[in-house]
Amino acid sequence: MIRTILHYPDKRLRNEGKKLSLAEVKSEAVQKLIDDMAETMYAAPGVGLAATQIGEALQLFIVDCAAEDQPSDLRIFINPEILERHDEITWNEGCLSFPGVTEEIDRAARVKVRALDRHGNEFTIEAEELLAVAVQHEYDHLQGVLMIDHLGALKKRMVDRKMKKRAAESPSREDEGTAE
Ligand code: NI
Numbered sequence: 001m002i003r004t005i006l007h008y009p010d011k012r013l014r015n016e017g018k019k020l021s022l023a024e025v026k027s028e029a030v031q032k033l034i035d036d037m038a039e040t041m042y043a044a045p046g047v048g049l050a051a052t053q054i055g056e057a058l059q060l061f062i063v064d065c066a067a068e069d070q071p072s073d074l075r076i077f078i079n080p081e082i083l084e085r086h087d088e089i090t091w092n093e094g095c096l097s098f099p100g101v102t103e104e105i106d107r108a109a110r111v112k113v114r115a116l117d118r119h120g121n122e123f124t125i126e127a128e129e130l131l132a133v134a135v136q137h138e139y140d141h142l143q144g145v146l147m148i149d150h151l152g153a154l155k156k157r158m159v160d161r162k163m164k165k166r167a168a169e170s171p172s173r174e175d176e177g178t179a180e
Contacts, residue, residue: 003040003054005096008146008163013097017052017059017142019079025120030060034118037062038074046096048134050141053097061138065131077115080139083124084112091133095147099166101159105150107136 006013024030033056041049041062050061059079066073085108094102110128113135117123127135137147148159 001036001039002043003036005040005044005049005053006055007099007167008097008148009160009167010097012055012057013052013141013146014144015052015057016144017050017057019059020116022116022120025078025116025118030058031118033058034060034062034076041096042072044096046094047130048138049096050138052141052144059142061142063131063134063138065134076118077113077135077138078117078120080113080115080135080142082111082113082136082139084110085136086110089129089133091130093133093137093147095137097141098147098159098163101147101162103147103151103155103159105147107133111135113139 020030033051037049037051037054037060040054041047041064047065048061048063051058060077061080062074062076064072064074087109088106089109090104090106092102093105109132110126111132112124112126114122114124140146140149148156151159
């Protein structure tokens with residue numbers, strides 16, 4: 001089922017995700033949630049989606065950074081921890097919760113991440129380039145941190161205004177989130 005993606009400035013995007021127990025990971029509800037998130041992300045389309053973006057305050061995000069001409073590469077991260085960050089990279093990022101916005105953001109160029117997969121098995125990966133950026137972006141979402149928080153004061157104000165104007169112009173669209 002395609003779920004509604006919350007848009008900034010919806011306050012629920014500021015919620016922190018709660019850690020999942022192994023029993024919760026294996027539950028039908030969480031398995032269904034993962035399927036819904038994948039369906040929602042591919043329909044958007046996007047390269048990543050955090051549970052907090054659809055109003056589920058859980059430590060869970062998914063990414064698929066495969067190039068368009070490549071087979072899909074869906075990766076699920078539950079209770080993720082970024083163990084190492086190396087070097088710096090500037091990436092032109094977008095976010096499904098900020099439609100129409102792309103901004104250059106500084107991130108670590110390489111990260112080492114530990115998480116559980118959808119079966120509850122622990123894995124560790126080293127990521128670079130787009131995958132590293134996507135993992136850091138989605139990890140942020142689980143802490144209630146958004147791309148706008150990485151911008152300087154002027155750009156932050158511009159994006160904030162643009163998003164609030166957008167929400168005010170189409171308040172009837174249910175995917176617009178709660179306009180302030
Ligand atoms: Ni995002």
